[in-house]
Amino acid sequence: MKAGEFFTPGAMGTIEARSTYFVDNPQFPYCKGCGHTQILRALDQALVKLRLDPAEIEVTTDIGCVGLADALFKNAHTVHTTHGRSTAFAAGTIIADRILGKGKLKAIVMIGDGGAMIGLLHLVQAAQMNVDLTVLLHNNFVFAMTGGQSSAFSPLGFVTTTMPRGGIVPPLDICETVQSCGAGFVARKFATDRDLPATIAEAITYPGFALLEVIGLCPVYATRLNKLSGSGLKQIVESQGRRTGVLFRRDNRKEFTLVYREKFPPRDVPTAESFITVNFSHNLTKPVGLIITGTSGERVQSSAKLLCQAAVMSGLQTTQKNDNPVTQGTGFSLSEVCLSPRPILYLRR
Ligand code: SF4
Numbered sequence: 001m002k003a004g005e006f007f008t009p010g011a012m013g014t015i016e017a018r019s020t021y022f023v024d025n026p027q028f029p030y031c032k033g034c035g036h037t038q039i040l041r042a043l044d045q046a047l048v049k050l051r052l053d054p055a056e057i058e059v060t061t062d063i064g065c066v067g068l069a070d071a072l073f074k075n076a077h078t079v080h081t082t083h084g085r086s087t088a089f090a091a092g093t094i095i096a097d098r099i100l101g102k103g104k105l106k107a108i109v110m111i112g113d114g115g116a117m118i119g120l121l122h123l124v125q126a127a128q129m130n131v132d133l134t135v136l137l138h139n140n141f142v143f144a145m146t147g148g149q150s151s152a153f154s155p156l157g158f159v160t161t162t163m164p165r166g167g168i169v170p171p172l173d174i175c176e177t178v179q180s181c182g183a184g185f186v187a188r189k190f191a192t193d194r195d196l197p198a199t200i201a202e203a204i205t206y207p208g209f210a211l212l213e214v215i216g217l218c219p220v221y222a223t224r225l226n227k228l229s230g231s232g233l234k235q236i237v238e239s240q241g242r243r244t245g246v247l248f249r250r251d252n253r254k255e256f257t258l259v260y261r262e263k264f265p266p267r268d269v270p271t272a273e274s275f276i277t278v279n280f281s282h283n284l285t286k287p288v289g290l291i292i293t294g295t296s297g298e299r300v301q302s303s304a305k306l307l308c309q310a311a312v313m314s315g316l317q318t319t320q321k322n323d324n325p326v327t328q329g330t331g332f333s334l335s336e337v338c339l340s341p342r343p344i345l346y347l348r349r
Contacts, residue, residue: 034219058106064145065145087109108133135212156170182253188213188215190233287340
């Protein structure tokens with residue numbers, strides 16, 4: 001991102017048909033033949049088909065190779081989150097949008113089998129609550145980015161770097177799991193399915209929690225260790241007795257925020273504006289971007305937060321993006337701050 005470049009309502013496109021939501025000439029950061037590339041292309045085709053407003057799409061990614069997808073999207077909000085937490089982040093933004101905002105946001109979570117295993121409770125609870133979000137679970141049966149270790153989704157007999165003689169623990173059936181927790185839309189597809197974009201579009205338009213497990217190949221580990229091909233994946237799924245396609249659709253359950261609204265009518269819920277008191281004025285006529293850097297522990301991010309708070313109290317819109325190493329108190333620390341007299345919808349790379 002170049003600091004200072006923003007999409008604001010005046011600058012962004014309307015809901016005209018577009019041929020892609022990706023950056024120009026996207027460079028997929030995946031190995032040749034990787035299922036992630038196929039799934040991302042299918043998602044893009046689904047978004048094109050639905051003609052969604054870029055300002056109303058939020059793609060939230062998790063850890064692992066799938067988490068590299070953020071940089072591919074130009075016409076969507078992207079959020080990269082911590083291990084397994086993508087569903088919780090997306091649920092939070094959807095609830096905030098439905099209760100405090102315009103209620104038009106479409107949240108799409110991109111999570112691998114590793115992230116889903118680590119964040120299983122978030123998936124379970126989002127299904128229980130029936131929050132209106134779509135989870136695209138990229139299942140390639142291994143922790144690929146960290147070296148091909150087994151996940152809770154690795155099939156019986158599947159060879160991984162941690163189970164060189166093949167898995168001996170039955171794999172989790174995520175579709176059954178979330179369905180039993182109240183999910184309204186559950187589907188299982190292969191990354192190579194021609195109708196994958198249509199199923200993704202159906203999941204996105206479903207008004208409640210939707211999970212689509214997409215089984216794809218990790219050529220680096222799955223193919224090498226198991227001598228697999230695309231048809232090999234299908235044989236594995238069939239041998240598990242697992243069906244594919246749209247497995248379940250429930251249309252008699254209210255989405256979480258509708259239930260919330262009935263319990264807490266709008267008059268009882270504070271608006272976003274009611275949290276903010278504007279005590280000062282500003283003379284900004286256009287957005288500006290600032291980068292504050294230093295060493296971790298020097299209060300770099302606290303300083304940026306104070307700046308944003310002062311800007312909000314002056315009637316400005318702000319965003320703050322932080323970056324620092326996992327090890328606290330050492331290494332670099334960085335905050336990107338944007339201040340704008342107009343709403344900041346998303347930042348342009
Ligand atoms: S390691 Fe596997 S999952 Fe990761 S990019 Fe390569 S093929 Fe894809």
